[in-house]
Amino acid sequence: MISVIVPAWNAERTLEQTLRSILDQTMAPSEVIVVDDGSTDGTAELPILGQAPIRLIRQSNQGAAAALNTGIEAAAGELVAFLDADDLWSPDKLETQSAALATEAGLSGMFGHVEAFACPSSSAEDRARWDLAAASGPGWLVGALLIRHRHIGGDRFDPQLRNGYFVDWLDRLRRSGRRFSMLPTVVLHRRIHAGSLTQRKAELAADFLKLAHRAVKRRRAGSAPPRRDGNADA
Numbered sequence: 001m002i003s004v005i006v007p008a009w010n011a012e013r014t015l016e017q018t019l020r021s022i023l024d025q026t027m028a029p030s031e032v033i034v035v036d037d038g039s040t041d042g043t044a045e046l047p048i049l050g051q052a053p054i055r056l057i058r059q060s061n062q063g064a065a066a067a068l069n070t071g072i073e074a075a076a077g078e079l080v081a082f083l084d085a086d087d088l089w090s091p092d093k094l095e096t097q098s099a100a101l102a103t104e105a106g107l108s109g110m111f112g113h114v115e116a117f118a119c120p121s122s123s124a125e126d127r128a129r130w131d132l133a134a135a136s137g138p139g140w141l142v143g144a145l146l147i148r149h150r151h152i153g154g155d156r157f158d159p160q161l162r163n164g165y166f167v168d169w170l171d172r173l174r175r176s177g178r179r180f181s182m183l184p185t186v187v188l189h190r191r192i193h194a195g196s197l198t199q200r201k202a203e204l205a206a207d208f209l210k211l212a213h214r215a216v217k218r219r220r221a222g223s224a225p226p227r228r229d230g231n232a233d234a
Contacts, residue, residue, distance in 0.1 A: 064165070081093075
């Protein structure tokens with residue numbers, strides 16, 4: 001059983017295409033949990049949200065990390081995957097990764113490669129400035145991961161981080177002994193547009209400086225930090 005979590009904020013223009021890439025998987029997920037994080041457009045009214053196995057959860061705007069946490073709490077699957085509301089999956093993403101995980105019982109999760117593409121709404125000037133090849137390759141990204149639910153445990157994304165929450169979360173999981181592998185096949189197609197995180201360099205730099213400080217503190221401590229629920233990592 002696979003649960004897919006899609007955090008969405010003002011994603012009316014892209015969410016349906018994203019959900020289609022999930023529903024058209026060669027291995028269908030058991031549930032698709034869309035967490036509407038206080039959208040002010042028509043995101044929550046899209047007709048596709050009424051299609052099984054999609055389930056909509058609405059909350060006030062708290063950021064993507066909090067939306068992902070809400071989805072994790074609601075997820076019932078043995079395996080969990082995540083996808084941003086403007087990205088797409090390769091058709092065999094879930095089938096390929098779940099098969100790989102089945103052969104390696106000791107792994108917590110499986111990543112895959114990512115390809116970047118320019119949003120059709122992007123201007124010619126923007127496309128000329130972007131190096132899409134630099135945004136492609138091994139995908140250490142939330143949308144490229146399939147993880148065993150039990151290995152998430154009590155660890156949650158930090159809502160205080162607007163951009164680097166996934167890097168921080170993955171570092172904590174690794175420090176607690178979780179193991180991950182990378183498939184050499186493309187599983188994620190990442191949409192690049194003028195408002196995407198890859199374009200907000202100053203904001204990213206500030207958050208990743210925070211992440212670097214946290215990582216250094218963890219390594220100096222010589223042990224994994226406590227979970228957000230107050231319990232020690234297993």
